[in-house]
Amino acid sequence: MNFMLSGPSCSGKDALISYALQEFKSITLPVLSTSRPRxxxxxxxxxxxxxxxEVFQHSDxxxxxxxxxxxxxxxxxxxxxxxGNVILYYDMPSLDTAIHRPSQSVIMIIDVAPxxxxxxxxxxxxxxxxxxxxxxAQRWRQGMDAYKKKADHVIExxxxxxxxxxxxxxxxxxxx
Numbered sequence: 230m231n232f233m234l235s236g237p238s239c240s241g242k243d244a245l246i247s248y249a250l251q252e253f254k255s256i257t258l259p260v261l262s263t264s265r266p267r268x269x270x271x272x273x274x275x276x277x278x279x280x281x282x283e284v285f286q287h288s289d290x291x292x293x294x295x296x297x298x299x300x301x302x303x304x305x306x307x308x309x310x311x312x313g314n315v316i317l318y319y320d321m322p323s324l325d326t327a328i329h330r331p332s333q334s335v336i337m338i339i340d341v342a343p344x345x346x347x348x349x350x351x352x353x354x355x356x357x358x359x360x361x362x363x364x365x366a367q368r369w370r371q372g373m374d375a376y377k378k379k380a381d382h383v384i385e386x387x388x389x390x391x392x393x394x395x396x397x398x399x400x401x402x403x404x405x
């Protein structure tokens with residue numbers, strides 16, 4: 230089963246996935262490939278596979294991919310084992326690519342109140358990064374009604390992260 234989790238930047242995707250991976254040993258999280266530069270604390274092959282733009286331009290080598298914050302992200306066929314129970318996550322607007330999802334997949338999106346999301350985004354120190362993420366969050370908000378129609382489940386992550394984490398695990402449990 231493929232569990233596809235989508236939400237804007239700072240919506241809590243990583244926190245929900247980390248919590249679920251502790252709860253379920255039968256679920257795996259493939260490593261994403263990205264065209265963005267490696268940050269000092271990141272390890273190639275562990276945090277991301279850092280690849281060139283050309284890899285994404287040959288989209289036949291990708292299972293799924295999207296562009297976010299000016300860089301490409303995705304799952305390479307050669308590096309992504311799509312067997313068993315797998316969580317794949319996406320930033321907005323990549324949920325659109327999930328229309329062509331495999332038959333054994335569940336789409337979940339994270340909804341965050343605009344003011345809460347903006348406060349989380351503003352915690353970034355780099356003003357250029359804040360501006361990009363706020364712009365993406367605005368696009369996400371504008372498409373939210375359409376995204377909700379495409380999703381199998383909507384997870385609200387507003388005041389208490391633990392509530393969203395428990396809801397995510399509850400949804401996963403119904404399919405496992």
